[in-house]
Amino acid sequence: MADQNGHTDPAPSVDVMAGVPFPAAPPPIYVCTLTPDLEAKAREELQEKPEWRLRDVQALRDMILKEHSSLRTRLDDAFLLRFLRARKFDYDRALQLLLNYHSSRRAWPEVFQDLKPSTVKHVLELGFLTVLPRPDPQGRYVLCLRPGKWTPNDYPFVDNIRAIYLTLEKLIQPEETQVNGIVILVDYTGVGLSQASNPGPLLAKKVVSILQDGFPIRIKAVNIINEPRIFKGIFAIIKPFLKEKMAERFVLHGSDLSSLHRVIPRSVLPQEYGGVDGRLDMTAWTRTLLEAEEEFVVEFCQPEPLEGALMPDSLLFEGEQPEDSYRSLRSQLYYCY
Incomplete structure (x- = not known):
């Protein structure tokens, strides 16, 4: 009671x-x-x-x-x-x-129109993201992203963002996550120039702005592993939009899994990352989201929730990025590659 x-x-x-x-x-x-x-x-x-x-x-x-x-x-x-x-x-x-x-x-x-798990089933089944079944010793669930699984010709990058947002919405429901926060693990294995240059700075700004200023979740660490040389260019796109506190939470481990194990114990990680918790299972989290279809329909597939409120500057995304910016971006990524 x-x-x-x-x-x-x-x-x-x-x-x-x-x-x-x-x-x-x-x-x-x-x-x-x-x-x-x-x-x-x-x-x-x-x-x-x-x-x-x-x-x-x-x-x-x-x-x-x-x-x-x-x-x-x-x-x-x-x-x-x-x-x-x-x-x-x-x-x-x-x-x-x-x-x-x-x-x-x-x-x-x-991103938000008709936002429900069935619309991103292809992203989930491809293995772009999952949530590891065991939280770390601090009680934080680990959101695992594998951008190398995405091929730009298969579907637009915005579908990946939709899948991430749905995952965060599901993760934030338990009170323990609201208190403990989450950890993000990004495996850049297989990421090349086509994946790195596709989102662009405008898309990067949108994602970072929402995660920092538009979603009620505490991101306690972002661990990057197996990052290629091109990641220098990728991070150069993201960093200008990160607040200092968030930028400090990015940790680059390279291929040194022993470094990763110091922040995420092997007992939490799957075998692919030097862990002991079996092979990386993509099906459990996919099933969790798909079984929550109805609650997302109620939450996100209703009329516009906002009337008459002004949006802060950080969430104003109108306008296309000038072509020169994309040309400069690709040149920078080619240099890193």
Whole structure:
């Protein structure tokens, strides 16, 4: 039973060996599922006080209703808590993050229109991304990206972004992810000039802007492995859009897996990356997303959620990138290659 602060006994931990590798979605009525250790971590790192939690949620809800009454958004406790935790319970910053979250849908319709797992089934089955079944010792799930699996002639890069966004939406549901954050592992095996130059700086800016300023998730580290020489040019595209704190979280390991094992233990990694957790299984996460089809239809396949709100400069993407920029980009990548 939940107490007056919305706290209940924590749900039993998920047994990944029993064939249920990922946490289930939270119940529709909010009850706190954080363990005492995670509550202590949230208090220390996120300024979250259990005795004030629902008061803080109500304060954010009141701000939305008063200042942005035309914003069609979820207002339930569990949803608003994601934004408070992502901004360390700073009401103003949490509100801005929520507005950015909705603004990105209007700013980038080719990503968010009709966004549901069945529309990116080809990306999932190709092996472009997955989530490793075991979290690391800090409780952080590992999102594994393999851009070398993508061939530009097969489908547009925006489909990869749609798959990443759906994955983040699913990952952020459990409260433990909201507190612990996630880790990203990018394996650049097989990436050549065609993959590196295809997205371009405008697309890179869109992706980085949404991840930094438009989504309520804590990205704690981005580990790059097997990066080719061309990665110098790829990172040169991304870095100008990264905030200093995020840029510092990028770690380049090259082909030295022992370096990777110091930050992601071998017990978490599949055999391909020197781990002991079997072969990399792409099917479990694909199944998890596809089975959540209906919840994404409800969340993303509805009328425009934003009315009358102004988008911040970081989320204004109108206009094409000048041809000179692409020419310069390709020259830089050829030099690195």
